[in-house]
Amino acid sequence: MTENAAPFADIRRLIAEMPGPDTDSVAAVRARDATLTKPPGALGRLETLVEWLAAWQGKAKPTLDRPLVCVFAGSHGVTARGVSAFPPEVNRQMLDNFAAGGAAINQLCAAYGLGFRVFDLAVDLPTGDICEGPALDEKGCVATMAFGMEAVAAGTDGLAIGEMGIGNTTVAAAIYAALYGGDPAHWVGRGTGVDAGGLARKAEAVRLALQTHAGHLDDPLQVLARLGGREIAAMAGAILAARLQRVPVVLDGYVATAAAAVLHALDASALDHCVAGHLSAEGAHAEVLERLGLEPLLSLGMRLGEASGAALAMSLLKGALACHRDMATFEQAGVSGKAG
Template sequence: MPAADAGAIAVAAARQAQLTKPAGSLGRLEEIALFMAGWSGREIPALDHLQGIVFAGNHGVAAKGVSAYPPEVTVQMVGNFHQGGAAINALARTCGAHLTIVPIDLHRPTQDISGAPAMSEEECLTALNAGAGAVDPRADLLFVGEMGIGNTTPAAALCAQAFGGGGADWAGRGTGLDAPGVARKVAVVDEALALHGADIRDPFDALRRLGGREIAAMAGAIVASRGMRIPVLLDGFIACASIAPIAAAEPDITAHCMAAHCSAEGGHARLLAHLGLAPLLHLAMRLGEGSGAAVAAQLVRSALAAHAEMATFAQAEVAGAL
């Protein structure tokens, strides 16, 4: 897999050292600028083409009462996305992102993971390819989001399989479950792990047995972006869980990723620690859709503006540090 351009990072860091500010005074904005320089291969990176992709899929496990919303909401929200009326539409417009909506076989929910593999090998491969194919190779930065009622349950199962623990360690309230609902979710995750655990041979098998179409598609998009040297803003718990099986086997796979935020879903902070990613924002968000990443994209724009537009000490005729 491609690595960040160390030469571009070094030149960008040298520029940062000459800008009219105390060294390090812009904190993580400086880190973002260097990160973007490394993956763009340019001293002064631009954000001319920001892409957001929302993948949608339906889950058979939703019938187990693991969500506060009925399964038909997935299709209804996809319609809302297309009409421009969802939170992600507003946030994408605000941050200047081109938003792509990719529903995947919404008329065919995956199998209930507590009783069968979520997908066949062919279905999982189709979803992975749908994710990879949705990435625009012209993008300077990508964020991925999802819509799928019940999908925090397979996300919790993927995290447990990848990094250890059980349902109680990874399953949270999702879209607003009450205590009995969380208990049902914990039980379903544990049943899925018991059923599939011994048969999971590799990350692909984890995704097909425990995941979902939109989850596999996000993983496909993230991996494809690495091959294209496109940096990625990871959204919340489910987006990060999509890459968990691969990251457990190949920790470097997220080198081109930044964590947009730490969501209010209980397992997200633990997952980010396993991924070695420090979130840019803590806003208690738990919507999904790529919403947290769209907000964080504005931080990236701010970081690149400061990096590109500030004068150097020499240009401004300002004395540097003693």
């Protein structure tokens, strides 16, 4: 990032520089697919997923040799308002659990051969209470996005992103309400399992946050800084960096999609290198995905976060790629092709 009087200027410049799909690689994938021992289109969306990988990796022979799952962890000042069923101490405790290999995401990554990395975004230092002021100032937001960009620094060829942070379904709901309007309560869900009182407090917190920041929410990057959190800003940075480095991205659930929604609000093509890993049971995720033009790969009623749905979806991508890469052609198998 360069020194600039306007902190968001570099982010806008990077968005303007995003590459498009590699159509030659897509054509090469389709040509090979036509020779494989199956009826055309028989593998359904698995076939188009391989085309998508090729388009955004820029490879006629796409790979998932170094798939990586990243979990971004943050802490939120709004939790003091009783918007979560769990206390903020869980943030640090879950980081310890990740490190010990005891979380659900550890098991999924081990089962499917996925790399795993956790980003601790100062979980012992909550962001500002969005009901009283900005979660982050502009410079802090940009710096956190830049930190998230490090997710692709290790040379991964496929990135799954998720999060962990008590209270972050509240800030995600605030982001959606700011971007899309409507009754703030519409965007609020049960999160980690709040009761009716907690749900009401979440809705009230979103209403108050929108009121506090009224007049500053026309810019999606201001929405991110004022209403988001460090993990959401970092995920937005990771998604953007992946696009610039031609790394396809699998999004996790409601909170991860909020980071994507900010980029989409800046440029409607900003998520073309992304797929939605799953449809979460949280909030209005289905409506958000429809607004973003993303069809989820899975719908399992999950609302865990920590990239669990994205990791499961990454296994589908690996399966799709294995079929395309290793299936015999009609000529190799001595199988007759479609009758003329």
